[in-house]
Amino acid sequence: MQALPHSTGPTDPDIVVLRRRKVVMLTLLGTLLPPTWAQDASANRAPSVLNAYGADWLPKGSGPLKFFGFKAYDATLWLPAASGGSFSFNRAFALEIVYNTSVKASDINNTSLIEISRISAATPEQVQAWSAFMTGMFVDVKSGDRLLGVHVPGAGARFFLNGRLLGETPDAAFSEAFFKIWLDPKARKPELRAALLGL
Numbered sequence: 001m002q003a004l005p006h007s008t009g010p011t012d013p014d015i016v017v018l019r020r021r022k023v024v025m026l027t028l029l030g031t032l033l034p035p036t037w038a039q040d041a042s043a044n045r046a047p048s049v050l051n052a053y054g055a056d057w058l059p060k061g062s063g064p065l066k067f068f069g070f071k072a073y074d075a076t077l078w079l080p081a082a083s084g085g086s087f088s089f090n091r092a093f094a095l096e097i098v099y100n101t102s103v104k105a106s107d108i109n110n111t112s113l114i115e116i117s118r119i120s121a122a123t124p125e126q127v128q129a130w131s132a133f134m135t136g137m138f139v140d141v142k143s144g145d146r147l148l149g150v151h152v153p154g155a156g157a158r159f160f161l162n163g164r165l166l167g168e169t170p171d172a173a174f175s176e177a178f179f180k181i182w183l184d185p186k187a188r189k190p191e192l193r194a195a196l197l198g199l
Contacts, residue, residue: 046078046094047148049160053092056081060093063195064100073099075182077196087183087197089176090153095183095196097147105138112181119186120177130174137167151175 046057062076078094079085087093113131116122122130137159141147148160157175158168169175180187187193 047096047146047160047163049148049163050078050080050094050150053094053150053152054080054082057094058085060085060087061196061198063192065189065192071100072103073097073101075192075196077183089151089179092150092152093179094148094150095179096149099141099145099147100143102140102142105135105140108138108141109134112178115181115188116177118188119180119184122173122177126173126177130171130177133167133169133171133174139166149179151179 046059050057057078057080060077060079062074064071064074066072074097076096076098077087078096079087080092083091083093109131112134113127116130117127139161141161146162150158150160152158152175154172156168156170156172157178159166182189182193182196184193193199
């Protein structure tokens with residue numbers, strides 16, 4: 001039986017050329033795509049509008065809101081570094097929502113009012129005033145849009161869409177009632193609340 005000739009590597013010029021092209025393509029892709037650590041760092045970078053409310057904001061926790069397996073949005077709770085990572089309605093915090101689908105402003109308003117009425121002890125007059133405020137402020141959103149709500153203790157709340165101020169209110173009771181939709185023990189999605197608060 002004749003032994004096969006010993007091979008030290010490809011000798012076919014076409015194979016060598018193809019492999020060289022593959023190495024060149026991978027090298028080019030490596031220079032065009034940011035490394036994984038850079039993507040992770042970018043994902044943990046606080047929205048720039050938060051600089052007006054304190055320095056060094058850090059994510060407390062984040063998680064998706066899903067219905068029947070479909071992701072509606074990703075939410076992140078941001079806390080200033082001075083908080084020591086401790087969440088409280090007595091300190092500033094921000095809730096950021098990155099939408100995965102289009103949502104009408106009317107749906108945002110209606111769902112918010114239903115949840116506020118269910119969780120908080122708001123009076124009918126408060127609910128009416130809060131409904132008018134949200135109707136005048138919220139707009140339709142699409143996939144990729146970023147809605148940011150900032151809770152300022154004793155001074156109400158401010159809301160931004162993609163870095164642009166949507167509206168603000170000095171109503172501290174509204175601010176607490178609104179953010180309780182996600183952060184109260186009676187929140188409709190306890191798994192999302194736990195993810196946001198790092199429980």
